Amino acid sequence: MGRYILKRLLMMIPVLLSVVLLIFILQFITPGDPAKLQLGTDATNEEIENWHEKYGLNDPFAVQFTRYVWGIVSRGDFGNSWRNGQPITQEIISRWPTTFLLAILTTLVSVISGTLLGIYAALHRGSLGDAIARVIGILGISLPNFWFALMMILLFAVRLQWLPVSGFYGPLYWILPAGTLGVLGASSQMRITRSAMLDNINADFVRTARAKGQEERVITYHHILRNALIPILTNVGSRFAQNLTGTMILEQIFAIPGIGTLMVLAINKRDYPQLRASVILVAATVSVVNLLIDIAYAAADPRVKATFKSSSGNFLKFKKRAG
Amino acid sequence: MSDTEKILSIKDLTVHYLPPEEPACKAVNGVSFDIRKGETLGLVGETGAGKTTIALSILRLVQSPPGKILSGSIEFNGENLLEASEAHMRKIRGSEISMIFQDPMTALNPIDSVGDQIAEVVHLHSKCSRAEARIKVEEMLELVGIDKSRYKDYPHQFSGGMKQRVIIAMALACSPELLIADEPTTALDVTIQAQVLDMMNDLKKKLGSSVLLITHDLGIVAEMCDKVVVMYAGQVVEMGDKRSIFKHTSHPYTKGLFGSLPGAFPDSDRLKPIKGLMPDPAALPAGCKFADRCEFCTEQCRAREIGLTEVSEGHYVRCVLAEGGNHH
Amino acid sequence: MKQKETVVYTTKKRSMMQESMHRLVKNKTAMAGLIVLLIVITLCALAGFICPEGYDKQDIMNKFISPCAEYPLGTDNLGRSMLARVLYGGRYSLFIGLAATIVAAGIGIIMGSVAAFYGGLVDNLIMRFLDAFNAIPDLLLAIAISSVMGGGVLNAILAIGISSVPAYARTARGPILAVKEQEFVEAARALDARDRRIIFRHILPNVLSPIIVHVSTGISGGIITAAALSFLGLGVQAPTPEWGALLSASRQYIREYPYLVTVPGVCIAMVVLAMNLFGDGLRDALDPKLKY
Numbered sequence: 001m002g003r004y005i006l007k008r009l010l011m012m013i014p015v016l017l018s019v020v021l022l023i024f025i026l027q028f029i030t031p032g033d034p035a036k037l038q039l040g041t042d043a044t045n046e047e048i049e050n051w052h053e054k055y056g057l058n059d060p061f062a063v064q065f066t067r068y069v070w071g072i073v074s075r076g077d078f079g080n081s082w083r084n085g086q087p088i089t090q091e092i093i094s095r096w097p098t099t100f101l102l103a104i105l106t107t108l109v110s111v112i113s114g115t116l117l118g119i120y121a122a123l124h125r126g127s128l129g130d131a132i133a134r135v136i137g138i139l140g141i142s143l144p145n146f147w148f149a150l151m152m153i154l155l156f157a158v159r160l161q162w163l164p165v166s167g168f169y170g171p172l173y174w175i176l177p178a179g180t181l182g183v184l185g186a187s188s189q190m191r192i193t194r195s196a197m198l199d200n201i202n203a204d205f206v207r208t209a210r211a212k213g214q215e216e217r218v219i220t221y222h223h224i225l226r227n228a229l230i231p232i233l234t235n236v237g238s239r240f241a242q243n244l245t246g247t248m249i250l251e252q253i254f255a256i257p258g259i260g261t262l263m264v265l266a267i268n269k270r271d272y273p274q275l276r277a278s279v280i281l282v283a284a285t286v287s288v289v290n291l292l293i294d295i296a297y298a299a300a301d302p303r304v305k306a307t308f309k310s311s312s313g314n315f316l317k318f319k320k321r322a323g
Numbered sequence: 324m325s326d327t328e329k330i331l332s333i334k335d336l337t338v339h340y341l342p343p344e345e346p347a348c349k350a351v352n353g354v355s356f357d358i359r360k361g362e363t364l365g366l367v368g369e370t371g372a373g374k375t376t377i378a379l380s381i382l383r384l385v386q387s388p389p390g391k392i393l394s395g396s397i398e399f400n401g402e403n404l405l406e407a408s409e410a411h412m413r414k415i416r417g418s419e420i421s422m423i424f425q426d427p428m429t430a431l432n433p434i435d436s437v438g439d440q441i442a443e444v445v446h447l448h449s450k451c452s453r454a455e456a457r458i459k460v461e462e463m464l465e466l467v468g469i470d471k472s473r474y475k476d477y478p479h480q481f482s483g484g485m486k487q488r489v490i491i492a493m494a495l496a497c498s499p500e501l502l503i504a505d506e507p508t509t510a511l512d513v514t515i516q517a518q519v520l521d522m523m524n525d526l527k528k529k530l531g532s533s534v535l536l537i538t539h540d541l542g543i544v545a546e547m548c549d550k551v552v553v554m555y556a557g558q559v560v561e562m563g564d565k566r567s568i569f570k571h572t573s574h575p576y577t578k579g580l581f582g583s584l585p586g587a588f589p590d591s592d593r594l595k596p597i598k599g600l601m602p603d604p605a606a607l608p609a610g611c612k613f614a615d616r617c618e619f620c621t622e623q624c625r626a627r628e629i630g631l632t633e634v635s636e637g638h639y640v641r642c643v644l645a646e647g648g649n650h651h
Numbered sequence: 652m653k654q655k656e657t658v659v660y661t662t663k664k665r666s667m668m669q670e671s672m673h674r675l676v677k678n679k680t681a682m683a684g685l686i687v688l689l690i691v692i693t694l695c696a697l698a699g700f701i702c703p704e705g706y707d708k709q710d711i712m713n714k715f716i717s718p719c720a721e722y723p724l725g726t727d728n729l730g731r732s733m734l735a736r737v738l739y740g741g742r743y744s745l746f747i748g749l750a751a752t753i754v755a756a757g758i759g760i761i762m763g764s765v766a767a768f769y770g771g772l773v774d775n776l777i778m779r780f781l782d783a784f785n786a787i788p789d790l791l792l793a794i795a796i797s798s799v800m801g802g803g804v805l806n807a808i809l810a811i812g813i814s815s816v817p818a819y820a821r822t823a824r825g826p827i828l829a830v831k832e833q834e835f836v837e838a839a840r841a842l843d844a845r846d847r848r849i850i851f852r853h854i855l856p857n858v859l860s861p862i863i864v865h866v867s868t869g870i871s872g873g874i875i876t877a878a879a880l881s882f883l884g885l886g887v888q889a890p891t892p893e894w895g896a897l898l899s900a901s902r903q904y905i906r907e908y909p910y911l912v913t914v915p916g917v918c919i920a921m922v923v924l925a926m927n928l929f930g931d932g933l934r935d936a937l938d939p940k941l942k943y
Contacts, residue, residue: 019783026796026799142920143923202386205431205433211422211424212421212444213413213417214413214443249882252882272799279792282791286787
């Protein structure tokens with residue numbers, strides 16, 4: 001198991017390196033001289049040349065790329081912002097917890113409510129409750145999150161005035177953004193849970209459990225749900241990734257000082273190093289979350305665990321034989 | 324014969340599946356038979372004859388909807404199971420009546436170790452500590468010929484035959500009075516079939532259980548059963564002790580079954596398969612259900628419902644020809 | 652002999668398709684989705700007849716008029732008819748969603764098929780490359796691409812299309828890997844058919860169902876992504892009346908004139924909902940095993 005995790009961590013390195021490369025190439029195919037964009041059209045040639053020198057843009061691509069990667073790996077340094085010349089890492093670190101907190105909260109709301117609703121819908125298949133749950137399920141994946149957020153602001157903050165319109169000063173301010181995005185995310189979680197439960201609800205082993213005299217509650221949660229867990233877990237991973245980007249967009253609407261507002265600021269000012277850093281950070285986070293979910297598979301399903309063992313070499317087999 | 328000896332008595336059981344917007348599937352129509360203590364009864368018939376539905380009805384596990392037990396009674400030790408509470412049924416399932424399912428490949432939960440799955444039934448029906456349950460499970464594993472060191476292994480690490488042993492261990496863990504085995508060897512290799520059947524026979528004798536053995540294989544019936552019930556299209560067409568069924572086969576369908584069996588009639592060198600297919604249980608014909616496939620069919624057969632006739636003591640046949648009393 | 656095999660194969664396929672169509676037509680919610688979709692498409696196509704003055708005719712005297720007889724959906728901050736803007740905007744939204752899906756499906760299916768068909772190093776290279784894409788959430792990738800490429804309809808299509816390539820590649824690759832080893836492909840190979848011919852004549856027809864389902868949900872996803880890009884100030888730019896751009900422009904008036912935000916949002920939600928209903932029905936019809 002430990003070996004498997006190590007292997008997976010090592011496999012993340014080329015993926016993340018490719019992400020950096022991809023994002024780095026994007027900047028190089030951008031039309032126009034970034035110096036002109038940053039300094040304005042009336043900048044002198046000398047000023048432009050100095051600016052190029054300052055941000056190392058005169059070096060060949062390979063040198064720039066290597067320097068960038070080395071900076072990240074050795075010092076966690078994402079370079080300096082083109083917008084204000086400040087170190088990017090500091091600004092990102094100060095804003096990251098806000099975005100991360102919201103993404104986690106949102107994912108919790110989505111996963112908990114979506115899974116429970118999906119279980120209910122599957123167990124009461126064909127009932128009115130199931131029909132309502134399915135409507136919620138399809139509605140939730142059809143509403144654009146930023147528009148839904150605006151509507152929720154209109155309702156809860158403007159009309160009813162129960163919640164603050166925007167800002168980020170405490171738990172009261174978390175409710176609208178995390179609630180909006182969480183409810184929308186719950187719909188896909190509900191759809192996946194419902195179908196995964198239905199795949200198992202008539203399984204032979206469920207009948208076996210009934211024939212043993214097991215109670216329905218245990219049958220539902222132990223036998224059916226645990227066997228439905230793999231697709232449910234997979235969706236938790238994609239939920240988190242989507243909620244993270246969703247949070248970054250909603251930050252605009254709720255004026256939350258997170259990584260998303262920073263990113264939009266960077267986009268508007270053509271501050272590519274800043275944008276690059278945000279994307280890389282998100283990609284790394286998503287990769288780590290997916291790794292955690294892969295590890296959770298092993299806990300959920302012994303068959304997956306068995307493949308982990310075999311992929312971690314002969315070490316475990318040897319240990320077993322010796323013991 | 325006094326009633327107290329009967330461990331299970333099914334009377335006039337009718338079970339239909341009623342899917343919405345589709346015609347009712349008449350799976351079981353007025354079936355009655357008894358099983359006595361220590362006896363093995365073979366329930367024989369083609370796929371779709373209603374055998375599994377009877378088995379599931381005994382445990383009250385017919386999926387509902389669409390399944391519905393319309394009438395009849397199932398008395399187990401004198402108590403009508405069809406009127407028992409769900410909580411009481413849960414106590415009976417797995418302890419007093421247990422069941423072995425047809426397909427061992429899918430009958431075990433893939434995410435629990437086999438030991439835990441056997442322990443589940445032990446915990447449900449006896450108040451014992453984890454350690455005691457573990458000892459009991461290890462005993463059961465050894466009993467069915469699996470090394471107890473495999474307690475923590477998962478179903479995917481077992482072959483089909485070994486899985487069926489685990490299922491048998493699970494079914495017998497609480498020493499049930501009645502064991503229902505639904506085609507327990509159909510999904511297994513021939514060599515493994517014999518092993519599993521031998522083992523079931525041994526264990527049955529050891530524990531004194533009665534067995535309801537569902538099969539379409541008359542060879543297995545010959546080996547295992549004391550009594551035979553032959554079903555066709557949801558009805559009993561012939562029943563009696565093994566000797567009368569095998570020696571004095573009376574119903575044309577039962578004869579057909581023997582005719583389909585290689586080596587059953589050593590004097591004839593050809594198989595005589597039954598022509599045609601069983602009628603759709605959603606559109607059963609009036610009169611004798613076997614009429615369309617029967618070479619002795621007369622007008623009488625389709626005119627009215629045919630009752631069971633006792634042709635000799637304990638040997639019943641549902642056929643016009645038997646009603647005359649001279650048909651053997 | 653080969654000809655005979657093909658004939659048997661196509662007749663079987665047709666009857667399967669017919670059966671799927673029958674299931675689809677019987678699915679009430681899917682048909683409701685299709686009807687809504689057709690109505691919206693017709694209305695957008697007829698935008699020139701319904702609103703002959705075009706989407707950009709300003710009338711400063713009549714700005715911020717709430718929905719009324721003359722302006723069924725009201726007017727915006729420059730006195731432009733919201734009905735006209737929404738109808739013309741629908742053309743852009745639907746077109747971007749469709750075009751981006753064609754780009755994504757085209758590139759993705761080719762990459763996925765090539766990867767699955769050749770296997771080995773090719774497969775590895777392509778899939779690792781897509782892994783990198785996959786590590787970045789779709790929308791963020793679209794944002795990144797869009798921000799370096801700049802605004803405009805074409806750039807929005809490319810950004811959305813490219814960012815959703817990996818999903819199509821995977822959708823195509825999985826079933827192809829499974830189909831690849833089946834006998835009829837072996838048979839075609841034994842008859843020395845060219846690789847391209849095997850891919851297009853034998854393998855693709857068999858992986859069509861999952862791809863059709865994916866495409867049907869891809870278009871609605873593309874519409875939402877396009878709207879999100881416009882909303883962030885990327886993608887389609889004013890005065891182009893794409894639905895997300897309408898939302899973005901109206902956002903500052905949400906307190907005083909909420910209908911300006913409600914109308915384009917409802918349009919997006921309605922079309923996407925209709926597409927998803929139809930897509931769900933299509934999935935159930937094409938693969939009855941996957942009954943949800």
